[in-house]
Amino acid sequence: MTQLPRFLIYQNIPLWRHTQVIQWAAQIVSGIAVVALVVWFFANIGNAIQDRDIPYGFSFLNRAYQTPIGEHFIPYESSNSFLYAFGVAITNTLFVSIAGVILATALGIAVGVLRLSGNWLVAKLAMVYVEFFRNVPLLVQLLFWFYIVLALPPVRESYVIASRLYVNNAGISLPWPSGTGLGLVWVVLAAVSVITGALVSRRLGQREMETGRASYPAAAGWTVAVAGGALMWLVLSAAGDVSPFVITTPEPMGRFGRISGGFTVSTALLALLIGLVLYTASFIAEIVRAGIQSVGRGQTEAARALGLSTMNTLRQVTFPQALRVIIPPLISQYLNLTKNSSLGGAVGYTELTNVAITMTQTAPAVSIFMIIMLSYLAMSLTYSLIGNLYNWRLGLAGVR
Numbered sequence: 423m424t425q426l427p428r429f430l431i432y433q434n435i436p437l438w439r440h441t442q443v444i445q446w447a448a449q450i451v452s453g454i455a456v457v458a459l460v461v462w463f464f465a466n467i468g469n470a471i472q473d474r475d476i477p478y479g480f481s482f483l484n485r486a487y488q489t490p491i492g493e494h495f496i497p498y499e500s501s502n503s504f505l506y507a508f509g510v511a512i513t514n515t516l517f518v519s520i521a522g523v524i525l526a527t528a529l530g531i532a533v534g535v536l537r538l539s540g541n542w543l544v545a546k547l548a549m550v551y552v553e554f555f556r557n558v559p560l561l562v563q564l565l566f567w568f569y570i571v572l573a574l575p576p577v578r579e580s581y582v583i584a585s586r587l588y589v590n591n592a593g594i595s596l597p598w599p600s601g602t603g604l605g606l607v608w609v610v611l612a613a614v615s616v617i618t619g620a621l622v623s624r625r626l627g628q629r630e631m632e633t634g635r636a637s638y639p640a641a642a643g644w645t646v647a648v649a650g651g652a653l654m655w656l657v658l659s660a661a662g663d664v665s666p667f668v669i670t671t672p673e674p675m676g677r678f679g680r681i682s683g684g685f686t687v688s689t690a691l692l693a694l695l696i697g698l699v700l701y702t703a704s705f706i707a708e709i710v711r712a713g714i715q716s717v718g719r720g721q722t723e724a725a726r727a728l729g730l731s732t733m734n735t736l737r738q739v740t741f742p743q744a745l746r747v748i749i750p751p752l753i754s755q756y757l758n759l760t761k762n763s764s765l766g767g768a769v770g771y772t773e774l775t776n777v778a779i780t781m782t783q784t785a786p787a788v789s790i791f792m793i794i795m796l797s798y799l800a801m802s803l804t805y806s807l808i809g810n811l812y813n814w815r816l817g818l819a820g821v822r
Contacts, residue, residue: 480789482504482785482786483503483504483505483508484503484504484505485503485504485785486500486501486503486504487500487503487504487506487507487781488500488501488784489507489780489781489784491507491511491772492770492772493514493691493771493772494510494513494514494772495510495513495517496509496510496513498510504781504785507777507781508774508777508793508797510777511773511774511776511778512774512797514771514774514777515760515763515764515766515773515774515797515801518698518763518766518771519759519760519763519801521695522695522698522699522702522759522763523756523759523760525699525703526698526699526702526703526706526755527706529699529703529706529707530702530705530706530709530755531706531707533548533551533552533703533704533707534548534706534707534708534710534713535710535711535714535736536548537549537552537707537711538714538715551704552704552707552708554704555701555703555704556701556705558701560697560698560762561765561768563697563700563701564693564694564697564765564769565768565769566697567692567693567696567697567769568689568690568693568768568769568770570693571591571593571689571692572591572689573591574589574590574591575590575591576590576591576592577590577591577592577674577680578674586672587672588672588674590681592681592688592689593686593687593688593689593691593692594686594687594692595681595684595686596672596685596686596687597669597670597671597672597684597685598669598684599667599668599669599670600668600669601666601667602662602664602665602668603662603664604658604661604662604664604666605666608651608654608655608658608666608667611650611654611658612650612651614650615646615647615648615649615650615651616647616651618647618650619642619643619645619648619650620643622639622642622643622646623640623642623643623644624639624643626642626643627639670683670684671683672685688771689769689770690766690771690772691771693769693771694763694766694769694771694773697769698759698762701762702758702762705755705758706752706755709751709752710748712747713744713748714736714740714744716744716747717739717740717743717744721739721743722735724739725739725740746813749809749813750809752809753805753806753813756805757802757805757806760798760802760805761802764798767779774794774797774798775794778790778791778794
């Protein structure tokens with residue numbers, strides 16, 4: 423039998439018969455094919471753009487946008503550049519995304535737990551909520567809530583609650599903190615207090631596990647965080663003769679009763695938030711329900727045998743174990759909520775896609791939509807990174 427050359431043998435097995443070598447070769451060939459396909463695709467796009475003289479490039483980003491943006495959370499004027507206008511639009515999208523994720527998670531967890539309630543009526547009502555909002559298209563829901571809000575009374579006939587909250591067809595106006603010169607300093611110091619409280623809570627929790635003696639880590643952590651923030655507030659107020667933040671209250675002004683002061687959640691923002699939260703929460707509820715049911719029944723029975731109440735069993739035994747199942751699909755729902763915020767233009771909210779479409783009237787559409795895609799990709803990857811890091815930490819905790 424002829425001896426094969428050494429470069430054709432790996433671990434005493436011919437390369438064409440070695441499973442690991444075959445897998446490596448298949449992956450390399452697949453990678454090269456994918457890269458070649460992507461290069462070919464974008465090369466064709468580039469050639470088509472040149473052949474049809476479609477304008478492209480990014481030099482427009484330094485030009486003045488010269489178009490108002492109806493709603494913005496950072497200062498904006500029409501004389502600002504296209505690049506700054508993109509920043510304003512991305513800020514609007516991030517606000518909706520973050521607020522929507524927080525509210526949808528809270529509502530979804532509540533509904534998911536209620537679906538497993540021993541009360542027949544409560545469980546069925548939760549099921550009806552999930553089935554209804556999950557199966558009605560999001561755009562239809564957004565338009566429904568938009569017209570519901572528009573049906574509220576006009577500004578001059580606002581519903582006034584406790585002389586502080588104004589509800590009308592322009593939105594909801596509520597008291598809001600306004601920062602003074604020391605506001606940012608207090609925020610930084612308060613963040614340090616919160617971090618210190620978290621470290622104290624973690625250390626006391628570890629000591630409680632090691633010694634078996636009650637150390638009340640949660641109470642101690644909250645006490646340190648709140649006390650530190652309050653102390654910094656008093657110190658800064660005394661040093662600067664003014665509080666770091668003052669509360670501004672909304673008040674009707676002028677002959678038309680326009681609301682001035684406080685913070686106004688506009689009709690568009692309100693409709694978009696309600697629609698996104700109710701829609702996404704219906705999916706999160708099912709994820710939570712499935713995660714809780716994935717935990718073995720013996721875990722619940724053991725916790726109840728130790729004397730834990732139903733709520734403590736859920737909080738301390740069932741839910742921590744269910745998180746490993748819940749987190750991955752939950753990340754997908756956060757990504758969906760962020761991308762679904764692009765429907766805000768249907769109700770007049772000036773989020774990223776809505777502003778970008780307006781920009782295409784005076785700037786290259788190809789370049790603008792490339793920026794949109796990259797922006798959404800960056801936001802989605804950030805959510806994925808945070809969620810995967812948390813899931814990895816849970817896995818390490820499970821190993822320990």
